[in-house]
Amino acid sequence: MSVIYQKVALIGLGLIASSMARAMREHGLAGEITGHARSAETRATALEIGLVDKVFDTAAEAVDGADLVVLCVPVGVMGQIAEEIAPHLAEGATVTDVGSVKRAVIDAVGPHMPAHVHFIPGHPLAGTEQSGPRSGFASLFVNRWWLFTPLEGTDPAALDRLKSLVTAMGANVDEMEPDHHDLVLSVVSHTPHLIAYTMVGVADHLRRVSQQEVIKYSASGFRDFTRIAASDPTMWRDVFLTNKEATLDILGRFTEELFMLQRAIRMGDGQMLHDYFSRTREIRRGIIEAGQDTDAPDFGRVPKKGEG
Amino acid sequence: MSVIYQKVALIGLGLIASSMARAMREHGLAGEITGHARSAETRATALEIGLVDKVFDTAAEAVDGADLVVLCVPVGVMGQIAEEIAPHLAEGATVTDVGSVKRAVIDAVGPHMPAHVHFIPGHPLAGTEQSGPRSGFASLFVNRWWLFTPLEGTDPAALDRLKSLVTAMGANVDEMEPDHHDLVLSVVSHTPHLIAYTMVGVADHLRRVSQQEVIKYSASGFRDFTRIAASDPTMWRDVFLTNKEATLDILGRFTEELFMLQRAIRMGDGQMLHDYFSRTREIRRGIIEAGQDTDAPDFGRVPKKGEG
Structure with a gap:
């Protein structure tokens, strides 16, 4: 070129x-x-x-x-x-x-x-x-x-x-359009980052579960959050301070939704949970098809055959 | 053997x-x-x-x-x-x-x-x-x-x-010990999965941001959540119904923590956000050192040099 x-x-x-x-x-x-x-x-x-x-x-x-x-x-x-x-x-x-x-x-x-x-x-x-x-x-x-x-x-x-x-x-x-950009990014990037930071923070504070345990057993889901929560603190501070309105909007929706699922757990509503967890699979399929992620299990970070 | x-x-x-x-x-x-x-x-x-x-x-x-x-x-x-x-x-x-x-x-x-x-x-x-x-x-x-x-x-x-x-x-x-197991797993696995499901659900519902946009622009953080939220619905329904107490406990802490960060965003407290985001980096380092994840950027799913 x-x-x-x-x-x-x-x-x-x-x-x-x-x-x-x-x-x-x-x-x-x-x-x-x-x-x-x-x-x-x-x-x-x-x-x-x-x-x-x-x-x-x-x-x-x-x-x-x-x-x-x-x-x-x-x-x-x-x-x-x-x-x-x-x-x-x-x-x-x-x-x-x-x-x-x-x-x-x-x-x-x-x-x-x-x-x-x-x-x-x-x-x-x-x-x-x-x-x-x-x-x-x-x-x-x-x-x-x-x-x-x-x-x-x-x-x-x-x-x-x-x-x-x-x-x-x-x-x-x-x-x-700039405002639409800020809303879309709040959904696909800013709010997910804040949530990941929060979850890692909760794990860090919890006295009954040691940090050593959190680290040792992180392969069961938590480590994906820690990757996101290892991003640059200054960059992310500025993102939240400057995209305040959209972030607070999406956070509000997130909390509502979380409370609904929390209630379903408390009430033992298995049907509602199953339906919810089935729908979210569809979006994943779309992302793989759009070439925006790999469908290799675990992002392909699985050890090769024979390594064990 | x-x-x-x-x-x-x-x-x-x-x-x-x-x-x-x-x-x-x-x-x-x-x-x-x-x-x-x-x-x-x-x-x-x-x-x-x-x-x-x-x-x-x-x-x-x-x-x-x-x-x-x-x-x-x-x-x-x-x-x-x-x-x-x-x-x-x-x-x-x-x-x-x-x-x-x-x-x-x-x-x-x-x-x-x-x-x-x-x-x-x-x-x-x-x-x-x-x-x-x-x-x-x-x-x-x-x-x-x-x-x-x-x-x-x-x-x-x-x-x-x-x-x-x-x-x-x-x-x-x-x-x-079984009860301690259930608490630890609630922190490192069960609650993170519920949160990932919730975030993907929010994106799915939002009318002002199309599902097409969510899929196209997912590489900015969201796709890591969708991987977790693509897990087996029946398995996860049963996890939440049978580890109810620990999940509700950790969810409560998560919500408190999220509200604190949400308030910092609303009040424009940049120092608090920066401090919080800096601490979570430490845990990531521990996980890499413990051999429970790769430190290759993006889990190593980056295209190889020359592919572009």
Whole structure:
């Protein structure tokens, strides 16, 4: 493939940025890649492992002359970064972000963007439980969705160019209205993460069951929750604070539903439980068919035959 | 390895029984394996794929002359099966079960057991989201815990013999008091499953977010819940009905904790959320160190480099 942007600036050098850097290099999509991270340690690591061509101490320096700027910082600091880089953005540059919440990013970043740049909010639905500049890998976005929530009056050519970058990294592209994005993500991502954190927290507090027991016997369901609950705390704090309304809405529905099942358990209503547990199997089948998960038992993490 | 039991009868031919059959054959641990399943279709499948040596229409016939009988049926029907097989059990036979709840199984099965057999309740903490006679594989128990909750006065030799069978299949063995078992499992397995079912149910009901969207965008967290919520409905109905007290106890704690986090979101208490999300990372580290999960990103289900 050929170069799509001459100079890409990655602001924030965690899992997403480092995966983008690797993917852009592997497919030759960027002429030059610059980077900035707030932490000196992260900047040193990025240089050491050759993640980007140049690392700068400030975001303003990193974006100088870039035709694509990608904000890969927690949602809570996007506005501050936008303000800082605004005077240094090149004429005709595209600015995008990878935040998990879109309305709050638009409200925080939008007002700072000069008229001569294209601000196109985005969100790759890809990630792992790991974080930091060493955690990235080129195939992170393969067969994953990259959502864009373009504002009214977005230049179609700038949007197409950005889409061609992410599809060249293997992603599928979709467009969505920002508020709908935040609601959908609250259902498929934000609320599940909060629930996983809560369940792990309960296990951590319970005195009658030791942490040693929780760890030893986790293969019976709990460990899947702990993977989700090992995600980056700063990123997730910001997600909940900035997607407050949708999260509280979905949490309310979750609690209602949980109380209904709790009541069925208390009353011994086996029929209701069986019906409920049968319906949820259908959704799983849909996800496998849509290629968004593997149907290998246990995600394929079963030991190979003969290992025992 | 050498034969540990001359004739093993598997009552119920789902994921656990079919995995036991494969593991016992692979390691040559049983002289002969017989089986029984309530459904004619399951019996036919078991014969067709050569899972067991002989399949019987009744549990009573299957246990005839067996020196080990394994009850692999849902917890809710264990008592009825025990009553049915009791008059047919051989002198000195060992009877065990693989139910996820132990107090209820002891109460249901125990009274039917004749004095001339060894009844040793057990629970392998192993499983996948799949069920039925075709879903088993020999390595299911490798490096997984197999818990026993022996009753007072259990013959040590009979217990040792049973332990040697499950360790020969690759499992680690532990003993526990039945009520403590039910509480621990409520934390690490039963409540997490109920919560996963609930979250998937919420997504299924929500009209403003289509099922198509839920499926398409599930890679952002939701799909891990759907895997758990694809488990066998009958098995799980019985688990909740028979481990009612511990489940309601842990659910109560879960709800309290969730309300506290919900309040922190509503009040914008970022510090509290960040602290909470940081603590849960520790437990994850413990699980990886204990060899109960992989630290490969995303359970290793990431596409290989170059696939994109």
